[in-house]
Amino acid sequence: MNDIGEFALLLALATALYGVVSYVMAFRSNRVDVYMSADKTPIIVWGCVMVSSVALWKAFLVNDFSLQYVWAYSNIDLDFFYKFSSFWGGQKGSLLFWTLILTTYMMVVHVQNRKQNVRLVPIALAVMMVITLFFLVLLNFSTNPFERLPVPPEDGRGLNPLLQNYWMVIHPPTLYLGYVGFTVPFAFATAALLTKNLDDGWIRLTRKWTLVSWFFLCMGNLFGAQWAYVELGWGGYWAWDPVENAAFMPLIVATAYLHSVMIQEKKDMMKVWNMSLVLLTFVMTIFGTFITRSGLIQSVHTFDEATLGYYFLGFLGVIIAFSISMILLRLPLLKSKNELDSFLSREASFLLNNLVLLGIAFSTFWGTIFPIVSEAFRGVKITVGPPFYNQVNVPIGMVLLALIGIGPVIAWRRSSWSNLKKNFTKPVLAAVIGAAVLFPFVPLTDKSEIFTYITFILCIFVMSSMLIEFRKGTGARMEAHGESPVSALSGMVWKNKSRYGGYIVHLGVVLIFAGIAGSQSYSTDVEKQLNIGDRFQLRGYDFTYEKLLVKEQNSTKTRVIAQLGIERDGKRVWTGLPEKEFYKGQNQPVTEVDLISTLKEDVYMILADFNPDNSSATIKVYVKPMVKWMWLGGWVIAFGTMIAVWPDRLEARRRTERLKRQEQIFMPAQE
Amino acid sequence: MKTMRTFMMMLAALLVLAGPATVWAASQLADLENALMCKCDDKCGKVLINCTCDTSKETRKTLTSKLESGLTVDQIIKQYVDKYGETVLSAPTKSGFNLSAWIMPFAALAIGGFGVRKVVQSWTRPVRTKKDADASGEESASAPPSGKFSKRLQDELDRLES
Numbered sequence: 089m090n091d092i093g094e095f096a097l098l099l100a101l102a103t104a105l106y107g108v109v110s111y112v113m114a115f116r117s118n119r120v121d122v123y124m125s126a127d128k129t130p131i132i133v134w135g136c137v138m139v140s141s142v143a144l145w146k147a148f149l150v151n152d153f154s155l156q157y158v159w160a161y162s163n164i165d166l167d168f169f170y171k172f173s174s175f176w177g178g179q180k181g182s183l184l185f186w187t188l189i190l191t192t193y194m195m196v197v198h199v200q201n202r203k204q205n206v207r208l209v210p211i212a213l214a215v216m217m218v219i220t221l222f223f224l225v226l227l228n229f230s231t232n233p234f235e236r237l238p239v240p241p242e243d244g245r246g247l248n249p250l251l252q253n254y255w256m257v258i259h260p261p262t263l264y265l266g267y268v269g270f271t272v273p274f275a276f277a278t279a280a281l282l283t284k285n286l287d288d289g290w291i292r293l294t295r296k297w298t299l300v301s302w303f304f305l306c307m308g309n310l311f312g313a314q315w316a317y318v319e320l321g322w323g324g325y326w327a328w329d330p331v332e333n334a335a336f337m338p339l340i341v342a343t344a345y346l347h348s349v350m351i352q353e354k355k356d357m358m359k360v361w362n363m364s365l366v367l368l369t370f371v372m373t374i375f376g377t378f379i380t381r382s383g384l385i386q387s388v389h390t391f392d393e394a395t396l397g398y399y400f401l402g403f404l405g406v407i408i409a410f411s412i413s414m415i416l417l418r419l420p421l422l423k424s425k426n427e428l429d430s431f432l433s434r435e436a437s438f439l440l441n442n443l444v445l446l447g448i449a450f451s452t453f454w455g456t457i458f459p460i461v462s463e464a465f466r467g468v469k470i471t472v473g474p475p476f477y478n479q480v481n482v483p484i485g486m487v488l489l490a491l492i493g494i495g496p497v498i499a500w501r502r503s504s505w506s507n508l509k510k511n512f513t514k515p516v517l518a519a520v521i522g523a524a525v526l527f528p529f530v531p532l533t534d535k536s537e538i539f540t541y542i543t544f545i546l547c548i549f550v551m552s553s554m555l556i557e558f559r560k561g562t563g564a565r566m567e568a569h570g571e572s573p574v575s576a577l578s579g580m581v582w583k584n585k586s587r588y589g590g591y592i593v594h595l596g597v598v599l600i601f602a603g604i605a606g607s608q609s610y611s612t613d614v615e616k617q618l619n620i621g622d623r624f625q626l627r628g629y630d631f632t633y634e635k636l637l638v639k640e641q642n643s644t645k646t647r648v649i650a651q652l653g654i655e656r657d658g659k660r661v662w663t664g665l666p667e668k669e670f671y672k673g674q675n676q677p678v679t680e681v682d683l684i685s686t687l688k689e690d691v692y693m694i695l696a697d698f699n700p701d702n703s704s705a706t707i708k709v710y711v712k713p714m715v716k717w718m719w720l721g722g723w724v725i726a727f728g729t730m731i732a733v734w735p736d737r738l739e740a741r742r743r744t745e746r747l748k749r750q751e752q753i754f755m756p757a758q759e
Numbered sequence: 760m761k762t763m764r765t766f767m768m769m770l771a772a773l774l775v776l777a778g779p780a781t782v783w784a785a786s787q788l789a790d791l792e793n794a795l796m797c798k799c800d801d802k803c804g805k806v807l808i809n810c811t812c813d814t815s816k817e818t819r820k821t822l823t824s825k826l827e828s829g830l831t832v833d834q835i836i837k838q839y840v841d842k843y844g845e846t847v848l849s850a851p852t853k854s855g856f857n858l859s860a861w862i863m864p865f866a867a868l869a870i871g872g873f874g875v876r877k878v879v880q881s882w883t884r885p886v887r888t889k890k891d892a893d894a895s896g897e898e899s900a901s902a903p904p905s906g907k908f909s910k911r912l913q914d915e916l917d918r919l920e921s
Contacts, residue, residue, distance in 0.1 A: 322809040329804065357882075428882040436879055443871045451864030458851065458860045466856055471796050473806050473849035480864050676812055696811070 090155060093143025094234040100136035100191075101224040103129050104217050111214035115283075123210065130198040130213060133220060134191040141188045144181060144233050148174050154240035157181060157233045163244035165642045166252075173257040174247050179381060179396070180233035182260070186377075187223040189261075189268040194220065197272060201293075208290055211279035212272075219271055222403055226396065246644060249671045249678040255315035263308030263335055267373045269301025270338060274370035277363055281414040286359065286421050291349055296733050298366075302346060303729040305339045310600075310722040321679030321694050323613065323710040325718075328477040333456045334376030337449050341369045344445040347438045347495075352424075354500060355435065359422045360415065361442075367411040372449075374404050379456070430502040437495040444488045451480045482539055486546060489601050492594050493550035496557055515553035522548035531610075540609035547602045554591050554598075561588075581731060589732025596728055599721030606714030607690075613710040615696060620703055627711040629691060630655040631664070636703040644672040647680075650695045650705045654684070666695040666707070687720070689713040790832050791822050795839055796849050806849045 107129030114123035144157070148171045153159040161177040176182040194216045201209040227233070250256075273294040280290040312332065313325035326332060345365035352362050382397025415422070428435055455472040462470045497511040523545045530541050558577065561584075565576035581588040616624050618633040625631070632653040639647045652664035662684050668677040684691040690712045697706035792808035799814035807815055825835050839847045851857035 320809075321811045322805075324809055327805065327809055426878075426882045428879060431879055431883055439875050439879060443868070443875050447864065447868040447871065450867050454860065454863050454867075462851070462856065462860075469844065469846045470851055470857065471846050471849060472851060472860065473796065474809075475793060475806075475850040476860065479850075480861070484864075484868065679811055694811070697816070 089143045089146050090152070090234050090236075093140040093147075094232070096136040096139040096143070097224065097227055097232070097234070100133045100140070101221070101228050103132045103136065104221045104224055107133065107217045108214050108221060111210045111217065115210045115214075126210070126213075127198070127202075129217065130191070130194045133217070134195040137184070137188050137191045137224075140234075141175070141184060144184060145172065145175055148172070151244070152240075153242070153244050154236055155233070156235045156237050159237060159241055159244045161244070161247050163246040163644060165644045166244075166247055169254070169257060170247055170252050173251070173260075176260050176264075177247050177251050180227075180231045180235075182264075183223060183227055183231055184233050185261070186264055186268060187220060187227060189264050190216070190220055190223065190271060193268060193272055197275075205289070205293060207283060207285050208276055208279040208293065211282050212275040215275040215278045216271060219275075222399075226399060230396065230399065246671065246674075249669060249674055250319055252678075253315055253319045255311055255318065259308060259311040259315050262304050262311050266301050266303070266305025266308050267335075267338070267376070269297060269304060270342065270369050270373050272297040272301070273366050277366040278410075278414070281363070281418050284418065284421055286418065288352055288356065291352060291362070295349075298342065298346060298349075299729060299733050302339065302342045303726065303733075305335065305342065306725060307722060309335050309339060310719070314719065317715070318681055318683070319678075321681050323611070323692055323694075323708075323712065325715075328452075328455070328474045330456050331376070331380050333452045333477075334372075334379045337452055337456075338369050338372035338376065340445050340449040340452070341365060341372055344442045344449075345369060347445075348442050351435050351438055355427075357424050357426045357435075359424045360419065363415060363422060364411075365442075367407075367415070371404065371407055371411065374400065374407060378404055432498065432503040432505075432508065434495060434498045434500045434503075437491065437498050441488070441491045441495060444484060444491060447484050448481055448488065451484065452477065455480070485601070486539070486543060489543065489546045489550060489598070492597060493546070493553040496591065496594070497553050511553075511556075514556055515549050518552035519545050519549035536609050540605040543601060543605040547598050547605075550598050551595065554595055557591060558588070585734050585736060586732045589728045589730070589734075592728030592731060593725050594728075596721040596724030596726075599717045599724060603714045603717030603719075603721060606717065607712045610714075611710055611712045613708060615706065615708040617697075617706045618704060626709055627689075628656060629709075629711070631707070631709065633705060633707065636698060636700070636705055638700065641669075646670045648677075648695065648698055648700075650698065650707060652682075652693060652707065654691070662691075664691075664693045666693040668695050668698070685716055687714075687716050690715045787826055787832050788819070788822060791826075791835060792819070794832075794836055794849055796847055798843055798847060 107126055110122055110126035110129070113119070114126050144155075146152075147155050147158045148162050149168070151158070151162065151164050153162075157178060157180045158174075161174045161181070162171055166174065174181070176185040194213065197209070197216065198213060276290040276294045280286055309332075312335065316327070317323075317325040342365075345362060348358055348365060349362050351358050378397065378400035381400055430436070455476050458472045459470055462468055493515060497508075497515070499507060523541075526541065526544055530544070531537050532541055558580075561580045562573060562577045565571055565580050566573060569576070569579075571579060612627055614624065614626050616622070618624070620633060620635060623630060623632045632655070634651040634653050637647075637649040637651060639649065641647055647667050647669050649665050649667040652666070653660060654662040654664055664682045664684075666682045667680045669680055670677045679694055682693045690710075692710040692712055694708040694710075695705060696708045698704065789808065793806065795807045795818075797805050797807050797810035797812065797815045797818065799810070799812045805815075807818060822835065825838075826832075830838075836848070845852070845857075851860040853861055
């Protein structure tokens with residue numbers, strides 16, 4: 089099976105090469121036979137990569153340690169679940185996984201557009217094929233996952249214990265689905281530039297792809313935060329690590345694009361800007377991959393064998409040079425009649441939103457590369473850690489939060505002062521009341537707490553401005569159609585899926601902001617060295633250290649568990665079981681925290697240290713308010729995105745009509 | 760442009776708020792843990808306060824004993840910088856070349872804000888009054904509606920768009 093997997097990779101490479109050449113030839117010569125031939129390559133390439141992936145998965149599941157990659161990332165005792173996820177545990181497999189997702193997307197684009205969008209699709213597929221080709225070259229000639237060991241060992245080295253967590257089964261695929269998904273808008277944007285079809289056709293075609301990719305990247309970031317929270321045992325979820333930043337930057341740039349593209353859809357403006365944002369989003373995804381795989385910047389996430397830096401740097405350089413030169417070349421065609429009716433308009437507020445989003449993306453980028461800049465200019469290595477990002481991005485993020493509330497209540501084209509006054513009075517009033525109600529309850533002793541207080545006020549402002557929008561729309565429908573509140577609300581959302589789906593996403597973002605602010609500022613912790621029977625208190629919880637358990641899970645893993653009895657108001661509410669896991673051959677034990685998680689707060693328990701001789705233990709407990717709000721915000725975002733991308737019958741009908749028109753245009757060319 | 764000015768003022772206020780070194784934790788040990796990176800053999804790349812490895816535990820003990828011996832936070836940080844170099848600090852210092860790390864994001868934002876303002880100014884159509892139309896000698900049919908019709912039109916648009 090390994091030979092088949094290896095051969096399939098080689099066949100995929102040859103087919104992808106043929107695909108690129110034949111798509112370009114078909115487009116240039118307008119020959120149907122060449123096009124028909126090229127048209128089979130996305131499926132063949134996908135099939136080959138799938139066969140190769142199945143071969144690698146099988147090698148993991150049957151413990152085939154003749155493969156160096158399987159030996160390095162698995163062992164006999166590894167759970168079935170993690171043998172499956174070991175596939176993307178290292179550099180080679182993760183590159184194959186990336187290629188599998190990319191070719192799957194390519195196949196979906198191919199199948200979706202088999203008989204439509206013939207002006208753009210062949211070139212878009214050719215672009216996707218070129219990107220696939222790059223990854224296939226790496227897989228075949230630089231990091232082959234089917235590399236054999238001269239003598240197959242009896243057991244493997246095992247998967248990094250930190251990756252043996254269910255979030256690590258979910259987080260990387262979600263993140264990759266987002267990362268790789270941005271290849272589709274990039275490919276269509278490039279196709280539009282190459283073929284000079286620079287109307288908003290490519291935008292309409294890729295709108296859902298962009299939204300879905302944005303959603304996956306957003307959820308990927310949140311899942312990663314959840315993994316860090318439960319697995320790394322430091323009570324936090326985001327450390328502004330370079331690799332975290334690499335996943336965060338494309339998300340922010342894509343968010344800017346999703347907003348500014350609405351101006352192009354409504355007013356046919358800002359074509360250069362939108363094109364630049366799409367290209368920049370893709371560049372950021374490749375930059376992220378470069379960081380993870382170059383070893384250039386020190387990070388907890390980088391792969392052990394980070395040797396692909398030069399390949400990705402070269403690829404990144406080519407993409408940047410190509411993107412800039414194509415935009416410059418097509419500048420005369422991209423020029424649009426840019427006209428705003430007023431500064432007091434939603435268009436202008438979106439421009440501010442873009443400025444702030446790109447400000448956050450830039451500061452994150454600047455902080456990420458500053459160690460390299462410092463070394464290049466001063467010869468001194470420095471570190472740019474969380475204090476930098478917190479001080480720079482927190483205030484900018486607060487401006488962004490305010491804009492989330494302001495944007496939707498400003499009318500398109502032109503808003504009058506009376507209109508603004510009417511729309512803003514209630515949200516501002518709600519924020520003022522909220523500020524007054526919160527004031528006695530929130531501490532305001534340092535800058536962090538003041539920022540948090542302002543963030544809460546802004547959250548109330550945004551939340552109320554959104555809810556008023558929903559109430560107004562529902563009220564209008566109830567008045568016009570005599571509907572009940574529920575059917576008016578559902579009817580309104582259903583008729584304007586992208587608008588109200590977007591508002592729901594905003595509500596999710598507000599929850600995330602509130603969760604971050606609350607959990608960062610009002611967290612309390614205590615660390616105690618305890619003997620059995622010792623008690624301590626924290627924020628109304630009574631903890632009793634009951635016993636220390638040692639469990640041999642299997643031949644490679646031993647668990648040491650501290651049992652804590654937790655009482656509140658004299659009643660036992662939980663048995664805390666924080667633990668440390670020791671893996672054979674690993675220097676550091678892995679911390680497994682225990683959690684009581686409610687909407688109000690999380691009680692986060694860590695076994696920091698222990699002495700098996702006298703069963704004493706050092707226990708650290710955090711009480712962190714509102715952490716769950718962030719995870720809840722993620723689900724609200726998921727719900728909003730689902731509404732926004734839900735198929736629209738009217739849009740489908742329009743697409744069919746457009747398709748018919750295009751076929752009429754294309755058919756004579758075939759003859 | 761008033762809104763733009765307000766936005767820029769808000770931005771400047773936030774910059775001032777963000778300016779000086781923020782102390783996120785109250786205790787001196789927490790200050791040190793926030794200011795220093797963990798220097799373990801695994802090069803974990805974590806800020807000391809976020810690290811749970813054995814080296815970080817040892818470092819915390821050392822820091823506590825240094826504080827108990829009467830050294831100030833700044834003196835301890837200086838000792839660590841002398842030993843490990845600037846890389847031991849969790850954020851760039853706010854002096855010399857490193858100052859550019861702090862200034863650049865806000866400078867970029869200010870330049871971007873200025874650019875957006877210019878762009879919006881150049882894109883915004885001046886509101887034409889009847890007087891302007893009369894002065895340019897255009898026929899009244901092409902002039903924007905005025906008086907009660909203009910108000911009614913605006914009200915209708917407001918109602919539609921709100």
